[in-house]
Amino acid sequence: MKSLQRYEQxxxxxxxxxxKIYNEPxxxxxxxxxxxxxxxxTILAMARNQNVEIAKIIALFHDFAQFTQNCSHDEHARLSSILANRYLTETDLFKTxxxxxxxxxxxQHSHKEQYDSPYCELIKDADILARFFTDPTMELDHKRKQRxxxxxxxxxS
Incomplete structure (x- = not known):
């Protein structure tokens, strides 16, 4: 496996x-x-032969705006993407x-009813898995259950 230095940063x-989030919960x-x-x-990226470092960075930022800016759930994916773009560009560590x-x-990670690029699918599936592990009794619609x-x-496999 490649070094995860960029991920660590x-x-x-x-x-x-x-x-630094003031609200404890x-x-x-x-x-x-x-x-x-x-x-x-990480587990899904390895199973699907995707770049683990890129996948893990996606996971770090996927809800970033929701947590740091307490924005609405409807806007969090788009705003998290903007904030991630800004930070990753500033680091000068990543290719365009x-x-x-x-x-x-x-x-795209909130659009779990749609299928998209391999990285989109990784974050959608990882998000659902994490939520399920937190609450295995949660209600899932057919598409999310199938995911x-x-x-x-x-x-x-």
Whole structure:
């Protein structure tokens, strides 16, 4: 596996921002959910032969605006994508294509009823897996349940 130095730098940035969230329940949700999605996306990326570092960076930023700006759920994916783009561009560590892939996946991750690029599918499935692991009794519509089952099949294969 390649070095995860860029991921570590992004992780430090994201988690530093999360530790500054004043609202304790929101801070705990940010830290916990992000870590869970990060773990799930790592397993899925390995199972699907996707770039693990890029996938993990997507996981770090996927709900960033929701947690740091307390924006509406309807806007969080788009705003998280914008904030990720801004930060990743400033670091000068990423190629334009990598930033585009990361930000597109973040922007699309709430559209779980649609199928999209491999990175989009990784974050959608990792998000559902993480939510399921937190609450296995949660209600899932047919498409989300099928996503969950397909993700588990990918991990099992």
């Amino acid at each position: 992004v992780k430090d940035y994201v988690y530093t921002k999360y530790t 929101l801070r705990q949700e940010a830290l916990t959910h992000t870590a869970q999605v990060d773990t799930c996306i 294509k990598e930033i585009d892939d990361i930000c597109y996946a973040i922007a 969950l089952l397909d993700a588990c099949d990918d991990i099992h």
